[in-house]
Amino acid sequence: MLSVERVCVRRGNSATLQDVSLSLAPGRTLAVVGESGAGKSTLIGAVLGLVPCTSGAVSWNGAPVRHCRPALVMQEPRSAFNPALSLHCSVMEPLTATGTRADPDRLAALCQGLEITPDLLARRPGQVSVGQAQRVGILRALIAAPPLVLFDEPLSALDAVTQKHTARLIAALQREAGFAALIVTHDLGYAAAFADDIAVLRAGRIEELTPARAFVEAPQTDYGRRLRDAAFALGALERVA
Amino acid sequence: MRTVAGLVLRAVVVLTGTALATFSLLWHAPGDPALAIAEARYAAIPPAEVVELIRAEAGLDAGFWPAFLGWITPLLQGDFGQSMVTGRDIWPELLTAFSYTVPLALAGLMIGLGLSLPLAYAATRRPGGWRDRSAVALASIGAAIPAYWLGLLLILLFAVQLGWLPAMGARSPAHVILPALTLGLGVAAALTRILRSGILEARNQPFLPAIQRRGVASRDIARDHIAPHAAIPVVTVFGLELAFLLEGAVMVEVIFARPGLGSFLVSAIETRDFPKVQAVVMLTAVLFVTVNLVTDLIYRRLDPRIADRHA
Amino acid sequence: MTITATGLSACRAGRAILHPTDMQIGPGECVGLVGSSGSGKSTLGHALIDALRAGGQSVAHVPQSPDEALDPLRSMGFHWREAERALSLAPDPDRQGALFEALHIAGGDLGTRPWGWSRGMQQRFVIAMALIGTPDLLVMDEPTSALDPVVAADTMDLLDRYLADRSTALLLITHDLGLAARRVQRLMVMDAGRVVEDAPTAQVLSAPATAAGRSLCAHRNWLELPC
Numbered sequence: 001m002l003s004v005e006r007v008c009v010r011r012g013n014s015a016t017l018q019d020v021s022l023s024l025a026p027g028r029t030l031a032v033v034g035e036s037g038a039g040k041s042t043l044i045g046a047v048l049g050l051v052p053c054t055s056g057a058v059s060w061n062g063a064p065v066r067h068c069r070p071a072l073v074m075q076e077p078r079s080a081f082n083p084a085l086s087l088h089c090s091v092m093e094p095l096t097a098t099g100t101r102a103d104p105d106r107l108a109a110l111c112q113g114l115e116i117t118p119d120l121l122a123r124r125p126g127q128v129s130v131g132q133a134q135r136v137g138i139l140r141a142l143i144a145a146p147p148l149v150l151f152d153e154p155l156s157a158l159d160a161v162t163q164k165h166t167a168r169l170i171a172a173l174q175r176e177a178g179f180a181a182l183i184v185t186h187d188l189g190y191a192a193a194f195a196d197d198i199a200v201l202r203a204g205r206i207e208e209l210t211p212a213r214a215f216v217e218a219p220q221t222d223y224g225r226r227l228r229d230a231a232f233a234l235g236a237l238e239r240v241a
Numbered sequence: 242m243r244t245v246a247g248l249v250l251r252a253v254v255v256l257t258g259t260a261l262a263t264f265s266l267l268w269h270a271p272g273d274p275a276l277a278i279a280e281a282r283y284a285a286i287p288p289a290e291v292v293e294l295i296r297a298e299a300g301l302d303a304g305f306w307p308a309f310l311g312w313i314t315p316l317l318q319g320d321f322g323q324s325m326v327t328g329r330d331i332w333p334e335l336l337t338a339f340s341y342t343v344p345l346a347l348a349g350l351m352i353g354l355g356l357s358l359p360l361a362y363a364a365t366r367r368p369g370g371w372r373d374r375s376a377v378a379l380a381s382i383g384a385a386i387p388a389y390w391l392g393l394l395l396i397l398l399f400a401v402q403l404g405w406l407p408a409m410g411a412r413s414p415a416h417v418i419l420p421a422l423t424l425g426l427g428v429a430a431a432l433t434r435i436l437r438s439g440i441l442e443a444r445n446q447p448f449l450p451a452i453q454r455r456g457v458a459s460r461d462i463a464r465d466h467i468a469p470h471a472a473i474p475v476v477t478v479f480g481l482e483l484a485f486l487l488e489g490a491v492m493v494e495v496i497f498a499r500p501g502l503g504s505f506l507v508s509a510i511e512t513r514d515f516p517k518v519q520a521v522v523m524l525t526a527v528l529f530v531t532v533n534l535v536t537d538l539i540y541r542r543l544d545p546r547i548a549d550r551h552a
Numbered sequence: 553m554t555i556t557a558t559g560l561s562a563c564r565a566g567r568a569i570l571h572p573t574d575m576q577i578g579p580g581e582c583v584g585l586v587g588s589s590g591s592g593k594s595t596l597g598h599a600l601i602d603a604l605r606a607g608g609q610s611v612a613h614v615p616q617s618p619d620e621a622l623d624p625l626r627s628m629g630f631h632w633r634e635a636e637r638a639l640s641l642a643p644d645p646d647r648q649g650a651l652f653e654a655l656h657i658a659g660g661d662l663g664t665r666p667w668g669w670s671r672g673m674q675q676r677f678v679i680a681m682a683l684i685g686t687p688d689l690l691v692m693d694e695p696t697s698a699l700d701p702v703v704a705a706d707t708m709d710l711l712d713r714y715l716a717d718r719s720t721a722l723l724l725i726t727h728d729l730g731l732a733a734r735r736v737q738r739l740m741v742m743d744a745g746r747v748v749e750d751a752p753t754a755q756v757l758s759a760p761a762t763a764a765g766r767s768l769c770a771h772r773n774w775l776e777l778p779c
Contacts, residue, residue, distance in 0.1 A: 035700040035702065035703070036671070036700055129589075129590070130589070131589075156697075158589075159588045159589040159727035159728075160588075160727050160728040160729060160730065160768070160771055160772075161588050161727070161767055161768060161771040162588070162589075163771075164771040164774070165771070186700055186701060187701070187774075188701060189773060189774030189775065190774055192774060192775050193774040193775045216775070216777060217777070226702050227701065227702060229705070230701040230702045230704065230705035230706075231701060233705035233708070233709065233734065234696065234701055234704060234705050234708070234728075234730065234731050234734070235728065235729070235730025235731045235732075235733055235734045235772070235773055236701070236730055236773055236774055237773060237774060237775050237776075237777060238730070238772070238773040238775070238776045238777070239776075239777055239778075240776045240777065240778055446623075447619055447620045448619065448620050448621055448622055448623055448624075450615075450620075451613060451615045451620055451621040452621075452623070452634075454598075454601055454605075454613045455612075455613070455634075455635055455638050455681070455682075456605070456638035456639060457634055457635075457637075457638045458638075461634070461637075465623075465626065465630075465634065466623045466625075466626070469625050469626075470625065543625070544624075544625060545665065546624065546665075546667065
């Protein structure tokens with residue numbers, strides 16, 4: 001279980017994260033929403049240990065997070081791959097890095113779940129669509145069966161239809177594999193539909209942390225309300241009678 | 242303002258390092274400098290006492306740090322000292338050498354700019370077209386031809402065959418033409434390629450289609466949006482090009498038997514004339530650091546994002 | 553003035569990416585052009601702008617992100633003057649003041665370069681700039697996808713309010729049917745370089761006639777909430 005306790009990150013004179021605490025159990029999904037500059041990416045960096053915490057602690061089952069080999073799905077799928085390598089090579093990197101043998105059954109099962117054909121994996125990043133590249137990015141994240149997967153704006157480069165389709169694929173794989181998912185997104189609709197809990201990050205602080213359904217029905221803070229109203233105004237969430 | 246102060250501080254650190262490096266290189270070079278001076282002065286192998294006398298006179302017996310301080314202190318006040326060989330002041334000689342080299346370098350630069358600007362512009366009118374490809378080919382050939390060969394070709398054509406221009410020496414203004422051409426063609430070759438890619442990159446910027454759709458005339462777009470972006474890499478390269486220019490000028494001077502920094506440096510090294518070599522190196526270093534400082538400042542003015550990024 | 557364009561088409565590398573298309577938009581009408589990525593909606597938008605401009609009609613364009621609209625080396629004031637000059641308009645502080653007021657950017661410093669402004673303000677500045685000459689048509693290509701949702705919603709609301717009593721028509725190009733459905737009265741659905749549906753918004757939402765339309769409707773929003 002992921003535990004973030006009172007983490008502060010300072011850069012120069014400004015605090016990018018202040019007193020952030022959250023926890024995430026296996027099989028659960030936590031969405032962190034907030035505007036750009038709120039510290040969402042810093043939070044991912046802090047969880048992965050890439051950004052040193054000024055104070056506080058991040059741990060997975062009491063040990064440093066990197067011991068559990070967490071995976072990261074990035075925002076720009078095509079630039080997340082080495083353009084000179086076939087997608088298959090990139091996908092296998094998490095396994096070669098740890099010296100593990102690839103399990104063909106697992107690869108086949110994941111490919112099926114993500115609707116990836118073997119022919120697609122033979123191509124290079126420049127030869128696939130953004131949506132395909134992102135599904136391969138998710139495949140690479142899941143290939144080594146990590147207990148914790150971080151998603152940094154995983155859908156924002158995709159179009160509306162592909163977004164919803166990909167979100168469903170991720171959720172189905174999560175039900176099967178039971179990993180904990182930390183999703184950073186600015187899309188409250190995605191968070192509301194697929195996360196168990198929603199944390200609103202603003203200016204480096206967690207303003208509220210509520211179960212997703214409760215948040216959409218009645219946000220606790222003023223900013224939470226504005227976020228929800230914006231999601232309605234942009235058609236991400238729909239009111240029905 | 243803080244970044245400007247930082248840049249100046251960086252320049253000072255670089256210059257101090259250069260001074261230390263130059264001094265210790267010559268200090269630790271094999272061979273006895275006192276003996277070399279004595280040989281150069283008397284054109285014969287002198288007795289041991291004379292060598293010792295020279296060693297003491299030049300401050301070479303005091304050890305590295307006193308000798309370094311003894312050299313750098315007057316240098317900071319603009320006193321380059323005297324030649325160990327002739328005993329004459331270095332500064333006037335150095336000034337004379339520069340008075341030959343600087344006009345040559347500037348003329349080369351002018352020729353380089355005068356050729357590369359229109360060439361690069363013509364090349365980028367239609368990227369991949371015949372003009373572009375011939376310009377790139379021309380620039381590649383120009384960059385591949387060494388200066389000494391090009392210099393000889395020019396001498397053969399203009400001085401020997403046609404007899405239009407003088408080849409050797411520096412007696413009249415006409416004498417600068419062939420050396421400057423040799424230098425300028427090399428500069429033009431390098432600049433054309435950089436200007437070409439700079440202009441192409443500036444033309445590919447993501448906001449240009451929108452500005453075009455706003456109805457802005459393409460002439461105004463070229464002047465207001467493409468030129469400033471193309472200027473940024475050019476300014477950067479200008480600082481680097483200075484290195485090429487001085488180095489090239491020294492070589493061209495040797496080819497055309499011109500007086501100047503080239504012959505000054507060669508003779509100083511041959512006679513192990515420490516103060517002269519150090520004077521040339523330090524002055525060149527100051528020149529470099531100053532030019533780099535100025536390009537950095539212009540760069541920041543052109544694109545203030547750079548200053549922001551470093552702050 | 554009703555906007556009419558016929559036979560809009562485009563090819564890339566010998567392949568038609570936009571099949572011949574006719575368009576008609578009434579004065580003050582808000583039309584959504586929706587489709588998945590690669591369906592040719594941006595291409596149609598560009599072709600429409602070029603055709604209308606060639607025909608002497610006034611049409612303005614707002615690209616997806618301010619990075620695609622503003623030169624980072626030029627000040628905001630420069631961009632504004634340049635846009636006025638391009639329309640052969642004399643500088644008019646009142647017009648500028650009114651537009652800045654309407655789009656809530658009156659506090660912005662025109663002397664700074666774009667990155668001195670927040671992204672939301674940059675995008676509203678670009679919209680204000682597009683409205684300088686009161687164009688017959690404003691074409692917006694994914695105007696909100698580079699912005700934070702709160703800022704995006706505010707921006708669309710401000711624009712709706714500004715356009716409400718004016719004759720400027722709006723063509724909203726987006727992959728997001730949910731967004732378009734909230735903002736426009738008429739929807740054009742694109743698929744593989746063709747407009748396959750063109751109907752009032754309510755009709756497309758309730759009874760999409762094509763596969764592309766049905767797919768967009770099915771993935772229209774994330775959640776439907778009873779409230």
